[in-house]
Amino acid sequence: MSFLIRARKKISRFLKFFLKKKSARIGIYGPPNAGKTTLANRIVRDWTGDAVGPVSEIPHETRRARRKENITINGANGSTITIDIVDTPGVTTKIDYREFLEYGLDKEEAIVRAREATEGVAEAMHWLREDIDGVIYVLDSTLDPFMQVNIMMIGIIESRKLPVIIVANKIDLPDAAPARLKSAFPQHPVVPVSGLEGKNVENLYEQMTDYFG
Amino acid sequence: MAMLQGVQGVQIDLISEDRMARLTSMEKIRLILDDVKEGNIVVLEKGLAPEEASKLIELTMMEIKPDGFTGIEMETYPDQESMGGFSSFFTRLIGRKARSRLTVIGPANQLKMIKKEKDLISAWVSSR
Numbered sequence: 001m002s003f004l005i006r007a008r009k010k011i012s013r014f015l016k017f018f019l020k021k022k023s024a025r026i027g028i029y030g031p032p033n034a035g036k037t038t039l040a041n042r043i044v045r046d047w048t049g050d051a052v053g054p055v056s057e058i059p060h061e062t063r064r065a066r067r068k069e070n071i072t073i074n075g076a077n078g079s080t081i082t083i084d085i086v087d088t089p090g091v092t093t094k095i096d097y098r099e100f101l102e103y104g105l106d107k108e109e110a111i112v113r114a115r116e117a118t119e120g121v122a123e124a125m126h127w128l129r130e131d132i133d134g135v136i137y138v139l140d141s142t143l144d145p146f147m148q149v150n151i152m153m154i155g156i157i158e159s160r161k162l163p164v165i166i167v168a169n170k171i172d173l174p175d176a177a178p179a180r181l182k183s184a185f186p187q188h189p190v191v192p193v194s195g196l197e198g199k200n201v202e203n204l205y206e207q208m209t210d211y212f213g
Numbered sequence: 214m215a216m217l218q219g220v221q222g223v224q225i226d227l228i229s230e231d232r233m234a235r236l237t238s239m240e241k242i243r244l245i246l247d248d249v250k251e252g253n254i255v256v257l258e259k260g261l262a263p264e265e266a267s268k269l270i271e272l273t274m275m276e277i278k279p280d281g282f283t284g285i286e287m288e289t290y291p292d293q294e295s296m297g298g299f300s301s302f303f304t305r306l307i308g309r310k311a312r313s314r315l316t317v318i319g320p321a322n323q324l325k326m327i328k329k330e331k332d333l334i335s336a337w338v339s340s341r
Contacts, residue, residue, distance in 0.1 A: 091270065092284070093270055093273055093284050093285045093286065093287055093321070094273075094277075094283055094284030094285060094286065094321035095274070095277055095283065095284055096283040096284070096321070096322070097279050111279045114277070114279065115279075118274040118275070118277045119274070121270065121271075121274045122270075122271045122274040122275060125267050125268075125270055125271045126271065128267070129264075129267060144329075146291055146329055146331075148286075148287050148288050148289065148326075148329075151289065151291055152263075152266045152270070152287075155263040155266065156263040156264070156266060156267045158263070159262070159263035159264060160263075184291070
């Protein structure tokens, strides 16, 4: 089995070299407030010194997909990949502007945020259908992984046959239970990480070079 | 919220696999969204295909309005593949697609999930 995987990767690299394929676009997906932008900033800062976007405790801070091009990542295994990172708005099936009032936004701001958030979710789904070559699916490892949106999104990603790495984020928090995510999604690699503190990100980079290379 | 001779309640539509199979993807999504926007609960004998679920999320977002429709709550069991074990391994080995399962969909402000396990979904429905 591993022989077949190695052979597939060699053929893929060979074809990329000759066909000069564009950088693979890796989408960072997940529910709101899972830490997608924090992780995207961590990855982009580690390899380019730049950042992707602002973060906030208020859900739906990221309401437009943002792409950072040509990020070259070196894994500890000696492999290297060059990818585009696409940070996407958190995917959900419901948005109520009143939720934002609890964070101190006034009604008008909350309504605008909700409208932009709905557009952002639709945009994220469109990117996934049209323009994404691989996915880092970010989950808050303190929460129930069987949330419906996760089941739906993993199903959508699998149906498109996209390679996916699941990141069990926020392992710096005391309630983190990354093992629960591993048992929930045994068919995919699950990497426990703290995007905020950078804990275990080297492991993620190694998986990325291995999986998306 | 449906009214039946002055009695308040919530309408529940149980839609068979056969009925859904006769519809196109967009007809299925329209049927679900129109029903849910009226305050009804929709129970599908067989869930949506991933591509249809993707379009349902997208269309739901486009229909959300301030002080109006706030989106959908949707629940289904985790598929067998997600639950791991030998059946999961076997499913991947033979390349069989995970089957979509019984699915309940309702307005986000009326349908709340109380408990969800791999083989049990417990939900609470309120009238508007």
